[in-house]
Amino acid sequence: MAAFQFIAALGCVYLLGGCAVNPVTGSQNFTLMSEADEMRKGRDAAAEVSKAYGVYNFPTLQNYVNEVGQKLAKESHRPELDYHFTVVDSPQVNAFALPGGYIYVTRGILAYLNSEAELAAVLGHEIGHVTARHSVQQYSAATAANVAATIGGLVAGIFMPQMGGQVAQGVQSLLGITGSALLSGYGRSHELEADRLGAEYLARSGYDPQAMIKVIGVLKNQELFDIEVAKQEGREPHRYHGIFATHPDNDTRLQEVVGEAKQYVQPGAVDDGRKEFLRHTKGMIFGDSADQGIVRDNTFQHKELRFTLSFPPEWRIRNKPDEVVAISPDGDALMVLSLFDSVRGSPADLARERFRLGLSSEASSTTNNGLPVAIVTSTTQEGMPFKAGVIYHDNKAYLLAGRGDSPAAFDRHRSAISSAIESFRALSDTEKESIKALEIGTITATKGLSYAELARTSPLGVNAENYLRLLNGQYPEGEPVSGQIIKIIR
Numbered sequence: 001m002a003a004f005q006f007i008a009a010l011g012c013v014y015l016l017g018g019c020a021v022n023p024v025t026g027s028q029n030f031t032l033m034s035e036a037d038e039m040r041k042g043r044d045a046a047a048e049v050s051k052a053y054g055v056y057n058f059p060t061l062q063n064y065v066n067e068v069g070q071k072l073a074k075e076s077h078r079p080e081l082d083y084h085f086t087v088v089d090s091p092q093v094n095a096f097a098l099p100g101g102y103i104y105v106t107r108g109i110l111a112y113l114n115s116e117a118e119l120a121a122v123l124g125h126e127i128g129h130v131t132a133r134h135s136v137q138q139y140s141a142a143t144a145a146n147v148a149a150t151i152g153g154l155v156a157g158i159f160m161p162q163m164g165g166q167v168a169q170g171v172q173s174l175l176g177i178t179g180s181a182l183l184s185g186y187g188r189s190h191e192l193e194a195d196r197l198g199a200e201y202l203a204r205s206g207y208d209p210q211a212m213i214k215v216i217g218v219l220k221n222q223e224l225f226d227i228e229v230a231k232q233e234g235r236e237p238h239r240y241h242g243i244f245a246t247h248p249d250n251d252t253r254l255q256e257v258v259g260e261a262k263q264y265v266q267p268g269a270v271d272d273g274r275k276e277f278l279r280h281t282k283g284m285i286f287g288d289s290a291d292q293g294i295v296r297d298n299t300f301q302h303k304e305l306r307f308t309l310s311f312p313p314e315w316r317i318r319n320k321p322d323e324v325v326a327i328s329p330d331g332d333a334l335m336v337l338s339l340f341d342s343v344r345g346s347p348a349d350l351a352r353e354r355f356r357l358g359l360s361s362e363a364s365s366t367t368n369n370g371l372p373v374a375i376v377t378s379t380t381q382e383g384m385p386f387k388a389g390v391i392y393h394d395n396k397a398y399l400l401a402g403r404g405d406s407p408a409a410f411d412r413h414r415s416a417i418s419s420a421i422e423s424f425r426a427l428s429d430t431e432k433e434s435i436k437a438l439e440i441g442t443i444t445a446t447k448g449l450s451y452a453e454l455a456r457t458s459p460l461g462v463n464a465e466n467y468l469r470l471l472n473g474q475y476p477e478g479e480p481v482s483g484q485i486i487k488i489i490r
């Protein structure tokens with residue numbers, strides 16, 4: 001006990017030794033880190049983030065984001081820092097800052113922004129976290145978040161093997177940590193401070209500080225929409241920015257802190273840079289990139305793993321990092337495709353071993369589309385019937401398993417599950433080469449054009465109409481205005 005107290009006391013001394021002046025408030029802060037430490041930690045973490053996420057290979061876009069970021073950084077409370085602004089290759093909607101001025105936006109978040117001012121607001125908010133040294137003050141929380149985000153990014157980039165559920169479970173819980181750590185990484189007060197600082201940097205750089213409120217609204221609408229989609233798909237909604245309990249329009253504290261930036265607004269006309277922004281983001285990949293596996297018209301195609309399979313029409317498909325999940329229109333049945341194991345014996349042998357099937361052989365081996373396959377019909381531990389295919393392809397064993405939420409539901413969907421298993425096949429070289437990710441394009445709206453009409457020819461699936469509204473900042477009820485440049489996905 002005494003020894004523990006002694007060590008604790010030493011810790012305090014160290015803390016006091018690390019006390020530094022906060023660049024924003026000018027007051028003394030407890031921090032664990034000197035500025036040199038902060039730089040080094042930032043640099044190390046930045047190397048990991050780049051490795052895990054991958055820098056998005058779109059040089060003109062990278063330059064543009066960096067230019068906007070540097071303009072804001074020059075007007076910040078720590079203009080002397082060496083800032084780095086990077087677009088990472090992730091479809092997730094996210095932005096984050098590491099200590100020392102390393103700031104990241106995903107191509108996923110850029111897709112939903114509609115002007116340079118909104119981009120500046122996202123970057124300004126993250127610069128705010130850096131200048132107020134939030135990540136330094138909460139380094140342990142930030143580290144947890146970064147490490148988890150790194151792993152999440154890694155996982156998102158590959159079609160993760162699901163080794164008997166254990167690895168998958170580990171990944172799941174790590175991703176779970178990501179969410180909560182990012183959520184609690186910065187508290188409400190830090191978020192408000194970053195919003196206040198971001199709005200100030202916006203105003204000082206010639207943007208309308210209200211863009212901060214607008215961009216938070218964009219993220220909030222994302223969240224509201226995802227709650228709807230999550231309900232359809234029977235999953236938990238993503239929480240991009242869980243701290244916004246209310247819509248920003250009704251958030252008086254947020255309105256106040258952003259309102260303070262009025263005093264810094266530069267004289268002269270303010271352009272939100274919508275045209276510039278749309279020009280630079282045109283051609284950007286939307287959603288999964290080709291090497292993450294692509295879903296088109298309920299067909300899943302994986303370029304690198306060289307296979308395709310089709311789920312029944314109207315089922316909802318979700319391409320998750322470690323599995324592809326399909327849910328029946330009524331939500332009463334589910335299919336899951338995963339990378340199951342390495343090839344070992346016949347598919348039936350492997351199925352018997354992994355499902356602990358008795359010798360009475362509920363697994364039969366066959367060949368389908370030239371690939372060795374075992375079809376398994378069995379029941380889960382809770383006694384629920386399921387049907388599964390174990391498919392060998394390129395020295396890997398894939399598992400496509402389907403079940404209902406009741407034996408009756410299973411019966412209703414049994415043939416759909418069989419069809420999906422039978423549809424699994426290798427891709428030809430020509431097919432493989434023709435796999436292309438979706439990308440952002442623009443059109444000029446003609447009179448009377450509606451999102452419903454655009455949705456009919458959109459590859460975005462059942463929720464296309466609202467996706468298009470979100471992408472164009474017109475969720476939940478807006479319609480294109482004649483002459484307006486509209487983002488579409490093609």
Ligand SMILES: [Zn+2]
Nearest residue numbers: 125186191194
């Ligand atoms: Zn933040």
